[in-house]
Amino acid sequence: MTDPDRPDYPIDEAVEAADGQPVAPVSQTRRRVLALGAAGAGAVLSIRPALAQTAGSVLTCQIPVPDSGRAGSFIAPDGSTVPAGTKGAFAPPGRPFQGEDVKRAMAGGRLPGTTYESNRAYVNYIRRLQRGQGGFTCFASLQMPRG
Missing domain, CATH: 1.20.5 (Single alpha-helices involved in coiled-coils or other helix-helix interfaces)
Incomplete structure (x- = not known):
């Protein structure tokens, strides 16, 4: 049984295109x-x-708190940098935070070596990072959805 709209071609026979040109x-x-x-x-x-x-x-990138441009500053509870020794502010951590630690802290966990209050201040600082500040690129890439 043959369909006039679908002719049967042997598998190795050349086929012509609509314009009459041979194709493979x-x-x-x-x-x-x-x-x-x-x-x-x-x-x-x-x-x-x-x-x-x-x-x-x-996850292995680093975010310094504060960045090198503000080295020696303390971190206020709202995440801003303040002069060292400011009452109620927190001394900077001894080392930059890893991207993995920051990602966990943003999801409700705690940064390593922090108290509840200092963790909040450091996370607030990280959330306030802007282009040009140390750690911004790392933080921005943590915010990008992964597929």
Whole structure:
């Protein structure tokens, strides 16, 4: 039984396009499509490790509190920097915070080596970071959704 709109071609027979120009035999076309699909799958497999590496580097980036431009300043409860020794403010931590620690703190956890109050002040400071301040790029990348 043959359908006049779908003629049966032998698999290796050349096919003509609508303009009458010959195109590749059907089997060659199928091979090209399969090859393109395989190449696309390879690209996906090579991109995934790169994304995983990027996600990993985001978690290991560092955020100094305060940044080097404000070194020696204390952190007020609202996250602003104040002169050292200001009453009610917190001395800077001994080392920068890792991206992983900051991400956890933003989700309700606590930064390492902090009390409830100092944690709040440091997280407020981090949330106030702006372009050009040390740690901003790390903080911004923590805010980006990962797929």
